[in-house]
Amino acid sequence: MAGKRRFNYKTKEGLQGYLFILPWIIGFIVFTAGPLLFSFAASFTNYNVTSQMDFIGLSNYEKLFSGDQLFWTSLYNTLYYVLFSVPLTTAGAILLSALLNRDIPGMRLFRTIYYLPAVLSGVGVYLLWMQLLEPGTGMVNTVLAWFGIQGPNWLFDPEWTKPALIFMKLWSVGGGMLLYLASMQGISKSLYEAAEIDGANAWQQFTRITIPMITPVIFFDIVTSLIGGFQIFQEAYVMSNGEGGPVNSMLFYNLYMWQKAFEAFDMGYAMAMSWILFVIVFALTIVNLKLAPKWVHYEGGGK
Amino acid sequence: MKRFKWVPVLLILMLVLSGCNGFTKGGSGAEEVEAEGDKVTLDFWTFWGSEIRRPIIEQIIEDFNNSQDEIEVKHTFIPWGDIWTKELAAIAAGDPPDVVINDINATALRGKNQQAENLSKYLEEDDISGDFYEELWNATLYEGDSYGIPFNTDTRVLFYNKDAFEEAGLDPEQPPKTWDELREYADKLDVKNGDKYERIGFYPLFGVGTDVWMMNADNVNFIDENSEVQVNTPAKLQTLEWLKSWHDKYGENNINSWKAQMESQQANPFFSGDLAMLVQQPTFYTQIRDYAPDLNFGVALLPEKEPGNGHTSWGGGFVAEIPYGAENPDASWEFIKYLTGKEAQEYWAVKNFDNVANVEASESAASSDEFDDNGKMVYELAVEAMPQTMLTPVPLAAPDFTTLVNPEFDNVYLGKKTPEQAMKDAQAAVEKLIEQNAN
Numbered sequence: 001m002a003g004k005r006r007f008n009y010k011t012k013e014g015l016q017g018y019l020f021i022l023p024w025i026i027g028f029i030v031f032t033a034g035p036l037l038f039s040f041a042a043s044f045t046n047y048n049v050t051s052q053m054d055f056i057g058l059s060n061y062e063k064l065f066s067g068d069q070l071f072w073t074s075l076y077n078t079l080y081y082v083l084f085s086v087p088l089t090t091a092g093a094i095l096l097s098a099l100l101n102r103d104i105p106g107m108r109l110f111r112t113i114y115y116l117p118a119v120l121s122g123v124g125v126y127l128l129w130m131q132l133l134e135p136g137t138g139m140v141n142t143v144l145a146w147f148g149i150q151g152p153n154w155l156f157d158p159e160w161t162k163p164a165l166i167f168m169k170l171w172s173v174g175g176g177m178l179l180y181l182a183s184m185q186g187i188s189k190s191l192y193e194a195a196e197i198d199g200a201n202a203w204q205q206f207t208r209i210t211i212p213m214i215t216p217v218i219f220f221d222i223v224t225s226l227i228g229g230f231q232i233f234q235e236a237y238v239m240s241n242g243e244g245g246p247v248n249s250m251l252f253y254n255l256y257m258w259q260k261a262f263e264a265f266d267m268g269y270a271m272a273m274s275w276i277l278f279v280i281v282f283a284l285t286i287v288n289l290k291l292a293p294k295w296v297h298y299e300g301g302g303k
Numbered sequence: 304m305k306r307f308k309w310v311p312v313l314l315i316l317m318l319v320l321s322g323c324n325g326f327t328k329g330g331s332g333a334e335e336v337e338a339e340g341d342k343v344t345l346d347f348w349t350f351w352g353s354e355i356r357r358p359i360i361e362q363i364i365e366d367f368n369n370s371q372d373e374i375e376v377k378h379t380f381i382p383w384g385d386i387w388t389k390e391l392a393a394i395a396a397g398d399p400p401d402v403v404i405n406d407i408n409a410t411a412l413r414g415k416n417q418q419a420e421n422l423s424k425y426l427e428e429d430d431i432s433g434d435f436y437e438e439l440w441n442a443t444l445y446e447g448d449s450y451g452i453p454f455n456t457d458t459r460v461l462f463y464n465k466d467a468f469e470e471a472g473l474d475p476e477q478p479p480k481t482w483d484e485l486r487e488y489a490d491k492l493d494v495k496n497g498d499k500y501e502r503i504g505f506y507p508l509f510g511v512g513t514d515v516w517m518m519n520a521d522n523v524n525f526i527d528e529n530s531e532v533q534v535n536t537p538a539k540l541q542t543l544e545w546l547k548s549w550h551d552k553y554g555e556n557n558i559n560s561w562k563a564q565m566e567s568q569q570a571n572p573f574f575s576g577d578l579a580m581l582v583q584q585p586t587f588y589t590q591i592r593d594y595a596p597d598l599n600f601g602v603a604l605l606p607e608k609e610p611g612n613g614h615t616s617w618g619g620g621f622v623a624e625i626p627y628g629a630e631n632p633d634a635s636w637e638f639i640k641y642l643t644g645k646e647a648q649e650y651w652a653v654k655n656f657d658n659v660a661n662v663e664a665s666e667s668a669a670s671s672d673e674f675d676d677n678g679k680m681v682y683e684l685a686v687e688a689m690p691q692t693m694l695t696p697v698p699l700a701a702p703d704f705t706t707l708v709n710p711e712f713d714n715v716y717l718g719k720k721t722p723e724q725a726m727k728d729a730q731a732a733v734e735k736l737i738e739q740n741a742n
Contacts, residue, residue: 136563
């Protein structure tokens with residue numbers, strides 16, 4: 001034990017702490033930070049994975065902004081999707097959890113039923129929805145027809161492909177619901193009792209107590225689903241056969257990036273695209289964090 | 304307690320080390336190609352995992368393994384969606400498989416990007432280029448060198464319902480030969496009840512896309528071999544106008560409802576007689592055989608735009624290639640030669656009812672005793688169509704140009720653009736992409 005006195009207690013504890021998180025640090029450096037930096041560097045090259053990697057300056061970025069019509073199409077499609085799907089799924093999840101946060105018999109069953117779609121995921125669900133959304137024989141249009149509504153051509157009509165995807169996403173609000181439900185059950189009953197004594201009705205209780213009390217979860221949900229929304233890929237890849245659907249209406253940002261990377265093998269260009277997306281998402285998240293203190297209520301009040 | 308204080312550190316070290324072990328395992332490809340005795344082991348990647356295809360390719364591999372005692376091939380099935388991205392990663396990591404089945408249309412692009420090995424040194428010793436259909440062979444060339452050997456292929460032919468022909472007063476032995484006849488026959492074959500169709504005679508975009516008819520009319524790809532953009536050509540524009548007229552004839556709703564039925568295999572309206580003619584791959588016959596064995600049908604070459612224009616059809620296919628940096632290219636070449644040789648090709652053709660790249664195998668499969676009469680009829684016609692079948696290899700100047708062209712066709716069918724405008728815009732967009740890629 002020669003080195004017994006080399007470190008004082010604090011340094012030693014610190015070192016041990018680092019030692020404990022070493023597996024994560026190594027993983028982060030090797031599998032996240034490394035590729036991240038590599039992709040940043042390679043976005044200034046004509047990297048194609050196998051044979052070339054020459055520095056070409058800002059040329060990739062220049063091309064993206066000045067001449068690539070599909071870059072703007074894909075960005076528009078993605079923004080459209082995020083703009084509608086994030087508020088809708090958030091509102092949907094809150095409403096649903098408010099409904100499921102009641103004491104009536106059989107509630108567990110309902111909760112399970114509504115949560116179930118969130119458990120199912122991936123390609124199987126998309127294929128299922130492609131059948132449901134079939135214009136002629138699909139369930140969705142059949143049900144609409146019962147009410148005398150002539151359903152749209154969903155995945156074949158460029159005006160309806162994105163709404164169709166958003167509609168599909170709403171089906172699985174159960175995942176968000178679970179978070180809200182947990183948070184709603186944590187709200188102290190005394191608040192509601194006090195409100196009741198003061199004569200507040202159910203709507204007032206919902207807007208003045210429930211919503212403010214769950215704002216931290218709403219905030220979390222908005223931030224994560226915003227980031228998730230920008231990464232939409234699988235749905236469009238499966239439902240349009242990797243091609244982007246009618247009139248490129250399902251050509252989302254990540255799908256276009258994938259095409260550039262793995263069909264045209266223009267990996268440098270795709271990496272430049274990924275950095276632009278990173279900047280957009282990063283900026284939006286910063287804005288979110290800056291706005292948060294104005295509406296997010298943390299119990300205890302202290303920050 | 305003092306003596307236990309290094310226990311957590313040891314545990315962590317173990318974790319870290321076991322993590323590192325993952326690296327060494329993946330990194331040493333040499334182990335995988337380990338010699339069993341003197342044998343070289345090859346890793347062969349395909350996406351043929353279905354219960355029909357897998358046993359056939361594995362039988363071919365077994366036959367090869369038994370035919371000599373120097374090379375042992377192992378089959379690795381990787382799903383369609385993953386195989387080529389995985390291969391790319393493996394090549395970049397310097398540890399690729401030994402032989403891979405890949406898309407024929409992008410072979411030149413892979414050659415250019417050094418994803419596949421140049422095969423010309425083997426071909427100099429052993430020129431097998433003449434064994435394959437010319438169009439297929441040419442698709443494997445980059446700057447005159449081949450980067451993959453054609454394995455299987457396909458084409459598009461016209462299936463028609465003979466009973467429906469007789470019902471409509473048409474000669475069932477005289478399928479339509481030109482676009483005009485196609486329209487004339489379709490009008491006769493349509494059965495309408497008020498506004499609703501009970502039978503659709505023919506709709507050109509069931510089964511194939513706009514591009515196939517454009518190749519049929521123009522015989523030139525969207526970007527020719529000199530990187531000239533050939534999108535807005537008179538023949539292609541006329542094709543789009545012609546297709547639009549079909550779209551208007553039947554209307555969006557009828558087309559969608561028929562298309563939906565077509566997607567579920569058993570309920571294909573061609574089987575029930577609700578669709579009288581349909582363009583499909585020859586392998587469509589196996590579906591007829593399985594789901595509608597009593598259907599009285601015939602097959603014909605794709606009709607030509609006008610007499611003398613040529614019954615040009617369109618196809619794709621796959622090559623067997625050696626990924627760049629593979630460990631034992633000589634052994635890989637031996638296996639590829641076997642795969643694309645007459646014996647293996649004929650076996651594949653007959654068992655799968657699939658078109659193969661080897662001309663001799665293709666022709667002798669057509670007279671195979673394993674096919675029934677209908678099977679023979681379809682296969683013979685497919686072999687006849689092969690020399691007139693065009694491939695549309697990925698143009699090196701703009702590999703992903705289709706994302707720019709297809710939406711313009713969609714715009715026409717949706718009534719958002721005139722065919723003239725759409726073709727003009729598509730031409731301009733592709734020209735711009737090529738110009739950008741050149742910088």
